[in-house]
Amino acid sequence: MNKQKSLIALAAIACLSACNPAREGMQKKDIRLITVAPGHFHAALVQKTMYPQVDSVVHVYAPDGSEVDAHLALIDQYNTQSDNPTSWEEKVYRGDDFLQKMLAEKEGNVVVLAGNNKHKIDYITQSITAGLNVLADKPVVIDAEGFAALKQAFTSASDKGVLLYDIMTERYEINTMLQKAFSQQSDFFGGLVTGTADNPAITKESVHHFFKEVSGKPLSRPAWFYDTKQQGEGIVDVTTHLVDLVQWESFPDQVINYEQDIQFVDAKRWPTQITPAQFERSTGLKEFPGFLSESVDGQGNLSVFANGEINYKLKDIHAKVSVIWNFEAPQGAGDLHYSIMRGRYANLIVQQGAEEQYKPMLYIESTGERDAKAFEEALAKAIEQLSSSYKGLKSEAVADGRYRISVDPSLITTHEEHFAQVTEKYLGFLQSGTIPEWEVPNMLAKYYLTTKALAEAQTVSAP
Template sequence: MNKPQKLISFLAVGCLVACHTGQDNMQQKDIRLITLAPGHFHAALVQKSMYPQVDSLVHVYAPEGPELDAHLALVNQYNTRTDNPTYWQEEAYQGDDFLEKMLAERKGNVVVLAGNNQYKIDYISQSVDAGLNVLADKPMVINQAGFSKLEAAFDNASKKGVLLYDIMTERYEINTMLQKALSQLPEFFGGLVPGSADNPAITKESVHHFFKEVSGNPLIRPAWFYDTKQQGEGLVDVTTHLVDLVQWESFPDQVIDYRKDIQLVGARRWPTRVTPEQFSRSTGLDVVPEFLSETVDDNGNLAIFANGEIDYILKGVHAKVSVIWNFEAPQGTGDTHYSIMRGAYANLVIRQGEEEQYKPVLYVESTGKRDAKSFEAALAKAIGQLAETYDGIAFEPQSEGRYRIVVPPSLVTTHEEHFAQVTEKYLSFLQSGAMPDWEVPNMIAKYYLTTKALAEAQTVTP
């Protein structure tokens, strides 16, 4: 029997804020959002900003519980903040039949998905079947069975004339953008070297943490976040971003056909150990749920396969991506990112360690194929070219042949701000009615690699 169905309206708060800002929120806009089963805070981050082409009334469909409560509370926090408040009006339907209700009512035309990854591909498929556009948090799928469904969903989206897109926030980090831009200047960079399995041309490593703060408050994880059958293993979760960046930076605007352009060399996985005390701190639960019993080791700790590494060849270039999850970052630190692109004349390296005060910094290092004077002259010319687009960037020497790229604060945006940038890009696709030709095949290629790597890694005892 279904739980009691409830309809919660948050129109009053939204109206008060709207009147305060002088906005006519009840005016119908072309794009109307539906938030479906928001089990991850990324769903709310899409609404940290307002968009002129998006109706302020958002319909939310979800099962009753703390995940929905947390989502609505975070949106309300954005509505009531002092600095540039939003004015979203949330109308939430609670009930076990939330998906059926959403499909029957169709009160919007864009479904926003960020939550339990076990069910996400089914939500995607049914939304597309209903003729709805979908903006989905990563990962869209977490195994090879899901990948087959995703291919079918993209094919169906094309037939239905709707757009299915995933939220790739890391494309909007300024150091990554500059790394890509410099790599596309052949006179300076010299093109990517082919690399090898032992010394890849491209390496990307990401370190994340189970316990962190979001928008100034401790992040409470749902218990299923620790269940890789629901969240997905590390190889198919955060690596989605890293594989996307390898494609996006190395072969921009080029279609990648996974059937001929990707060769998996190897993949491995290993667990993060989380104590019962840490689990309780992260989730607010006193007891580990029964569905996580299989993950408990002989010492009573949870062994979560959140870590992984993929070695592969993309269009003849060797690449390696890896993700590591620790429980909590040391005081004053946070998630980190390391990346290197190796060219004939220069290596482009992003570091985010103690020297960088745990903020990403891009370095340019000479490979020695040019003398020091010629290399610096080529760098100066390259920075001059990029400064036409990225106003204020500069470089400063660190040691012989090694330079730090200086980025003005005006170009730096936070991880949370990147969600608005991704959403704005997606909205531009909706308004034009199409995405660039390479986006869909490259999304398919990305998920082919992550799910294939997981399948291979699971055959090996860690």
């Protein structure tokens, strides 16, 4: 009976996705943004461009301090940039009662959230209760308690006729898009193999850095970014993107039922050591604040559980996702990504290393199931079929049975540009009043897996 009730609940959520986020849709300029507690630079990246559907006046509610100052500085930078300057007008309220003030005034209808993840689900819940749509940076939740609240939030969103959506930028990286597209060419790819725990059908690995540049300037991190109780551990943070891509690429447009379609195998976590000098360089603070004292080791370094790995099965297909955080990338490098989808006839590999000048690149290699001539002919046919969707699509042999895939440079966009693409997709949902039926159930599936993996990994590594 309980299982039957759960399935009914999932069906209701799917109905919400297809039918209910904005019942009559929103017309041009009807969308007005509210930015709440912008503690992460992703909040500003949503406004790096203008949108014809969105009013230029944005209301900001935040506690006073350096975080809102940094956010407004980025908005000002975008307003004054020489290339396609924006024209946002920020109306700012500063105060400890920022959330209550926002809920009382409701100066807009879309709340943008990117900041302290500990409080994010509470902001989401209260915004939805007030009848506001929410566009939230990942991760939406960082533990099992948050996941339970997220399920209720989607139910409330259905009742209120509003839309909660998370910012999945990696769906818009062209090599990932091509990896997905080639995997769906069944005659060429041959479908995903089942794989094993030791040799999964899908592997996605991501390397990130605490110290980096954003919009051409060094990024200053808030001290809480290093507190996993506030930011979340790596296994529930960046892995959100990776789990999302596994679902989105492997089973496109399909509803994932997390109770039936996901089988957890195992997970692990480990820390990154941050020295006091690195912490000061990243945050500007000369000492670790008191809330980080429990994470300082005997050598005086900060241990941040920013790294993690999850092994699981999705619809009987073995998958592995892992994330690593280093302090800073080597000179000339940046965040890294590796992904492989293993099919019967071909492996689809995205690499982003020194050979690729630290820019992602898609390679296709033969599994040997076909002879060289047959594989080349199949690849040429797949490229021909996809060329109408991807301008300038072509392959170049780089080794026996291995090909590098490229497209017209106009299709290559940056990580910062992806935020506008996600936002435009979300605005389209709001305007049409519809969202694909798989989106909400698959968000639940994603956060079910990450929060369950965290709980399991913490149990395994507990002293």
